[in-house]
Amino acid sequence: MSKLKTITMEWTGDSLILVDQRYLPLEETYVTCKNYKEVAVAIKDMIVRGAPAIGASAAFGYVLGVKEFINTENFDEKMKEVKDTLANTRPTAVNLFWALDRMEKKLNEIKNEENLIELIEKEALDIAYEDIEANKAMGRFGGELLNDGDTVLTHCNAGALATVDYGTALGVIRGARELGKDIKVYADETRPYLQGARLTVWELYKDGFDVTLISDNMAGWVMKQGKINAVVVGADRIAANGDVANKIGTYSVALLAKEHGIPFYVAAPLSTIDLNTPTGNEIPIEERSHKEVRYCHKSKMVPEEIKVYNPAFDVTPNELVTAIITEKGVVRPPYSENLKKLFEK
Structure with a gap:
């Protein structure tokens, strides 16, 4: 069962599923991103667009990066690469950089926690749910x-x-x-x-x-x-x-x-x-x-x-x-x- 599902995106825990906005409204298709590089492509190619949606997508991309590199010796170096790859997709929307900075800060705070993956995933979900509440406000x-x-x-x-x-x-x-x-x-x-x-x-x-x-x-x-x-x-x-x-x-x-x-x-x-x-x-x-x-x-x-x-x-x-x-x-x-x-x- 997914932890987040809206008209724009679905987070399953292992992947980010995005409605492909390039083909709406004539065709409703979805793109499944299983790693951070695929999320970066989705942002750059405008599969997902809109500043808040870009920020939330990048946060989930960051989580996928953590999951991919958590057991590597050069984890810090790899996560810098993850952040840079996601940040270099689109330069104008500041939500992208805001979300990535927040995810990086959280990772540094919880780096020695046993449930690191659970906590970093929660941070991305918080960004997503906070966006919904902000919009309603x-x-x-x-x-x-x-x-x-x-x-x-x-x-x-x-x-x-x-x-x-x-x-x-x-x-x-x-x-x-x-x-x-x-x-x-x-x-x-x-x-x-x-x-x-x-x-x-x-x-x-x-x-x-x-x-x-x-x-x-x-x-x-x-x-x-x-x-x-x-x-x-x-x-x-x-x-x-x-x-x-x-x-x-x-x-x-x-x-x-x-x-x-x-x-x-x-x-x-x-x-x-x-x-x-x-x-x-x-x-x-x-x-x-x-x-x-x-x-x-x-x-x-x-x-x-x-x-x-x-x-x-x-x-x-x-x-x-x-x-x-x-x-x-x-x-x-x-x-x-x-x-x-x-x-x-």
Whole structure:
């Protein structure tokens, strides 16, 4: 019997089973990772995606590394290799590094314990279950910000599939409904990987929400028509000053929201807030394969000689962010002061 099973992942004790998000919603297939290298590939190839889900997956990958090398003479050296391999998969989402640092710290604390494997496995499970509870808390806090009858625009996928379960931005929408509010949603396609079209719409439709899919370049016109009351997105890293790194296209949505007087909310757990990164200028932005832009559903759209630029994320300046929703409450400007206070509670 599994110790964790959600829409995104299942931990059996010996392997991590992930829904392959590259093929949703047309095909529901699963990838079984039996060692840390397979988890690293799953993260890098976006079989699993979304900052909190990446962090939890890396934690379970770390456990698989411990199990593989526990009886080797060079255990410490091997575990450094495990951590580095997992850390080098995707550079922007800070939850990845947060989870790995937490797992390494725990391992150092319990290194001489007889039940080391049981304790390190518990730490990974704690990370996963804490993520679910954090998302539900964000849903309660964020749900209060939305009004009955509101229509929300969201970008990318910050739902159950981007987390261990429930979701950050979609968790806010779910939280509002649990408060008895009727919420409609517009979802951007989120090119070039189409997380909004493939994942967000699928999640919300399955949950019975009134959801409408639009292409990214329709967002401004939909706002101009008065159809959007609020924007809610997730985040892959939030700098100490409140600058927000999120899926490419988020910055454009934030500018449009500002122009049309629409509140722009970011929902993210504390593990996404990086107080060691002063501003968004210091956040590393992952650039992904040209093939994601050059091809669409395996069909080539432009010849190989055409140059392609494919940053996976952009940074939204803090002055465009109305509020940041966390599991400890809603944070408003000045973010440099108020984000720091969250960690002092």
